[in-house]
Amino acid sequence: xxxxxxxxxxxxxxxxxxxxxxxxxxxxxxxxxxxxxxxxxxxxxxxxxxxxxxxxxxxxxxxxxxxxxxxxxxxxxxxxxxxxxxxxxxxxxxxxxxxxxxxxxxxxxxxxxxxxxxxxxxxxxxxxxxxxxxxxxxxxxxxxxxxxxxxxxxxxxxxxxxxxxxxxxxxxxxxxxxxxxxxxxxxxxxxxxxxxxxxxxxxxxxxxxxxxxxxxxxxxxxxxxxxxxxxxxx
Amino acid sequence: xxxxxxxxxxxxxxxxxxxxxxxxxxxxxxxxxxxxxxxxxxxxxxxxxxxxxxxxxxxxxxxxxxxxxxxxxxxxxxxxxxxxxxxxxxxxxxxxxxxxxxxxxxxxxxxxxxxxxxxxxxxxxxxxxxxxxxxxxxxxxxxxxxxxxxxxxxxxxxxxxxxxxxxxxxxxxxxxxxxxxxxxxxxxxxxxxxxxxxxxxxxxxxxxxxxxxxxxxxxxxxxxxxxxxxxxxxxxxxxxxxxxxxxxxxxxxxxxxxxxxxxxxxxxxxxxxxxxxxxxxxxxxxxxxxxxxxxxxxxxxxxxxxxxxxxxxxxxxxxxxxxxxxxxxx
Numbered sequence: 001x002x003x004x005x006x007x008x009x010x011x012x013x014x015x016x017x018x019x020x021x022x023x024x025x026x027x028x029x030x031x032x033x034x035x036x037x038x039x040x041x042x043x044x045x046x047x048x049x050x051x052x053x054x055x056x057x058x059x060x061x062x063x064x065x066x067x068x069x070x071x072x073x074x075x076x077x078x079x080x081x082x083x084x085x086x087x088x089x090x091x092x093x094x095x096x097x098x099x100x101x102x103x104x105x106x107x108x109x110x111x112x113x114x115x116x117x118x119x120x121x122x123x124x125x126x127x128x129x130x131x132x133x134x135x136x137x138x139x140x141x142x143x144x145x146x147x148x149x150x151x152x153x154x155x156x157x158x159x160x161x162x163x164x165x166x167x168x169x170x171x172x173x174x175x176x177x178x179x180x181x182x183x184x185x186x187x188x189x190x191x192x193x194x195x196x197x198x199x200x201x202x203x204x205x206x207x208x209x210x211x212x213x214x215x216x217x218x219x220x221x222x223x224x225x226x227x228x229x230x231x232x233x234x
Numbered sequence: 235x236x237x238x239x240x241x242x243x244x245x246x247x248x249x250x251x252x253x254x255x256x257x258x259x260x261x262x263x264x265x266x267x268x269x270x271x272x273x274x275x276x277x278x279x280x281x282x283x284x285x286x287x288x289x290x291x292x293x294x295x296x297x298x299x300x301x302x303x304x305x306x307x308x309x310x311x312x313x314x315x316x317x318x319x320x321x322x323x324x325x326x327x328x329x330x331x332x333x334x335x336x337x338x339x340x341x342x343x344x345x346x347x348x349x350x351x352x353x354x355x356x357x358x359x360x361x362x363x364x365x366x367x368x369x370x371x372x373x374x375x376x377x378x379x380x381x382x383x384x385x386x387x388x389x390x391x392x393x394x395x396x397x398x399x400x401x402x403x404x405x406x407x408x409x410x411x412x413x414x415x416x417x418x419x420x421x422x423x424x425x426x427x428x429x430x431x432x433x434x435x436x437x438x439x440x441x442x443x444x445x446x447x448x449x450x451x452x453x454x455x456x457x458x459x460x461x462x463x464x465x466x467x468x469x470x471x472x473x474x475x476x477x478x479x480x481x482x483x484x485x486x487x488x489x490x491x492x493x494x495x496x497x498x499x500x501x502x503x504x505x506x507x508x509x510x511x512x513x514x515x516x517x518x519x520x521x522x523x524x525x526x527x528x529x530x531x532x533x534x535x536x537x538x539x540x541x542x543x544x545x546x547x548x549x550x551x552x553x554x555x556x557x558x559x560x561x562x563x564x
Contacts, residue, residue: 067472094472095474105469121266121270122470122473122476123474124264125266170473
């Protein structure tokens with residue numbers, strides 16, 4: 001029985017891209033932001049993370065990107081226990097995770113090309129390889145030809161697509177988006193969501209935090225719902 | 235069922251994801267990262283030319299003060315270096331004493347077992363020597379009467395190294411009826427030598443002080459740069475930049491600031507020396523032409539550039555070490 005259980009665990013782990021085991025997160029003075037959250041995402045799975053403001057969506061994403069560390073419980077990314085990751089490992093773990101933000105977080109004084117190229121330059125790719133991959137990523141998000149533009153002259157939807165291109169240019173196995181459509185109108189939001197579907201179709205694991213219930217309902221994917229730090233629907 | 239995995243994270247496992255895995259690829263990646271840091275730091279310097287130039291000039295002035303003092307002392311050293319410390323004592327004979335009596339007095343000194351050599355310089359000899367070496371020959375010629383006294387140079391035996399014994403000997407000479415006053419030549423040589431020692435230490439202390447200044451000015455410049463680029467640092471960290479990647483451009487910036495300050499300081503010092511060269515050499519020719527102005531040599535120039543570059547790098551390292559930890563995505 002014991003053996004069966006451990007074999008089961010092993011199989012589960014192998015297939016998981018992301019696994020939360022009884023994860024709690026407590027901020028000093030703010031109480032528990034996450035309480036005993038457990039779930040797992042399989043490789044190539046796409047899911048939404050929803051809940052009211054302050055339910056802990058952003059905190060949950062921050063744990064995956066190691067921007068925060070859990071107070072209790074374990075987070076496993078690609079079979080690796082993030083609780084045991086040392087500070088010097090963090091950059092390499094983050095390279096496995098493509099992050100997309102509500103406010104895009106683009107460098108305003110750099111061109112679209114330079115913004116998208118950043119993860120590749122950080123990883124030490126050569127000039128030609130950077131150029132090739134950046135063009136491929138921009139092509140995927142439909143911004144080819146705008147490499148030399150600065151973010152300020154682009155529309156909100158275009159800026160978010162630059163952010164997405166930057167997140168996927170290094171082909172990370174995991175894509176995390178925190179309210180990616182929060183600043184966009186419904187039509188643009190649908191386009192962005194369609195992009196995420198495409199990444200999921202080529203094998204990426206995608207987790208999107210959003211409180212846009214209507215949009216989520218239109219798409220038929222798994223929904224993880226947080227309520228006051230507890231996972232109430234999975 | 236709670237699932238617990240205690241698999242340690244090995245750095246290699248993450249790092250293989252950087253760019254290929256083999257050694258050559260890593261070497262290329264390393265080269266690319268350094269080239270990026272080198273050019274981006276130069277680019278930043280050029281992009282903010284006005285503030286960079288101001289910083290570099292301030293640093294260059296500090297560095298040129300230190301190296302200017304150094305070269306000044308090196309030049310003075312040249313003068314003091316010719317002086318040999320000896321225990322020679324000069325006895326200035328009273329004006330009313332005749333040369334014959336002075337000679338007798340010299341003979342009596344020769345009998346002293348503590349004395350190694352005695353030499354008498356007559357008034358005429360002294361005048362000739364003075365005219366030759368002092369540069370005031372013409373002025374002396376204008377005088378009606380030879381103002382110089384007879385001098386007896388006394389060299390005590392080396393066994394008389396003891397300061398106190400020498401002082402006693404000097405005292406004895408002072409009390410002799412023939413002697414106006416006795417003077418130990420060594421005393422002023424010693425004075426010059428201790429002045430030079432003070433100057434040398436002064437240069438070291440001044441250099442330390444100014445070097446510390448350079449360090450902190452660079453640090454502050456880099457701190458401002460870091461502050462200006464904090465968004466970039468945070469975003470780079472979010473997309474997987476290592477501390478090394480973040481540090482490198484700032485360290486290179488520190489290097490460039492230090493290096494260019496060193497180059498500017500060299501030009502400042504050399505220009506000042508060139509301006510002073512002509513009048514100093516004219517002055518030297520008026521004396522016995524034994525003095526030649528010394529410039530910053532090859533080794534000194536190399537040391538100057540090296541020290542200022544290192545100060546720049548260390549200055550920015552200090553800031554990165556203490557400030558960058560605060561710049562975290564959260």
